Amino acid sequence: MGFFQVINHGIPLTTLDEMIDGIRRFHEQDKEAKKEFYSRDNSRKVIYNSNFDLYVAEAANWRDTLRCVMAPCSLFLKNCLLFVEYSNRVMKLGQTLLELLSEALGLNRSYLEDIGCGEGLLMVGHYYSPCPEPDLTLGTGSHTDSGFFTILLQDQIGGLQVLQQNQWLDVKSIHGALVVNLGYMMQASLPYL
Template structure:
């Protein structure tokens, strides 16, 4: 009788696993992660599993913290264009937040809460609409004006994230209105315009925080582009085995994040993962890698 050890069995199983075929089959379905959730899967596909060693060593280095001393700064923009003293105070708060955190929450930023709420609802409507309508936007062709797919790095990442995304550039060359999904077209245009205005204000404040003229970063071209991403995280039957978003840094000059009331975002601060508690009507400002490089070269 021939006896095969569990180690040998596992090695044989690994050798027969064709990851690329599984990736392609999922991608060609154009149903996304939402399609798996709608199908009622009880086990997530292997391509979404973040193995424990990888999960612990790479994605969650640093412990999680609920310490009130570790709380992302909240900056109030109220009165920013009316009072020089208030503006100077805000600039100082931004300087301190950027030096110590690289993140801050903004309240009273000028974007109506109705626009923020409708944007969240609009993204949800897109991802939850009928498959036959949504699949027309599913592509990995980066020349398309509007793109919907699962993970932009789907074929490069060691493990896929349990997340679908719709994304498009609104500056310098925005898509035509008819190219945007009808189910969320109007609010995407309104939200993009509002975020661009806020972004210009933030760049002015950052320039002043660096001791420069208000238009310095704008004149460098930092505000020339705007990319909008709408993430969607369907219910997962095995949440302990996967992630919605892996640990990462953003390559943009600046990222403005709108999260729903459920939250889930964490930022790494002093080697601890700090949960960003959602504040209704607030936005999160994330200093991107390019902005940090620009600041260092000043």
């Protein structure tokens, strides 16, 4: 698996900070305001829920999640310009990363984009509310991200870990940096090579 942090990515620090604050504000608002988005129907463009894997996991995760399909063609957040601005900038960064990865693999610069690796954008905003009995919790379960690669905006609280050579390592939170996970991309076979 491959992880690295990107700085000087062209997304203003104010936009990153506003995204973190916006996700926090969404989760901390009254439950009546969030009710219209609450669902376990994965075909919806916007979903808010707690413990998305509640019925299949051995233990419940202590988190709430706002999940928004931003690309292709999501216009549901037309009133939330911050989400649109952030998603446009992340898509541009993703296209740059796909070009660099294509070149690193010895391929034409547009190869990964041409085979569809950059066609979607799913934004997920997790919120970990204070736990009344933290000594009884295990934290979030280990998982593999489902996308070709993941671009993660981490807050300053930290807590993100990666598994490398059977050892969990903390990912230091760097203000303004984005964490890139190439895990699935590195495991995926590229049948068109």
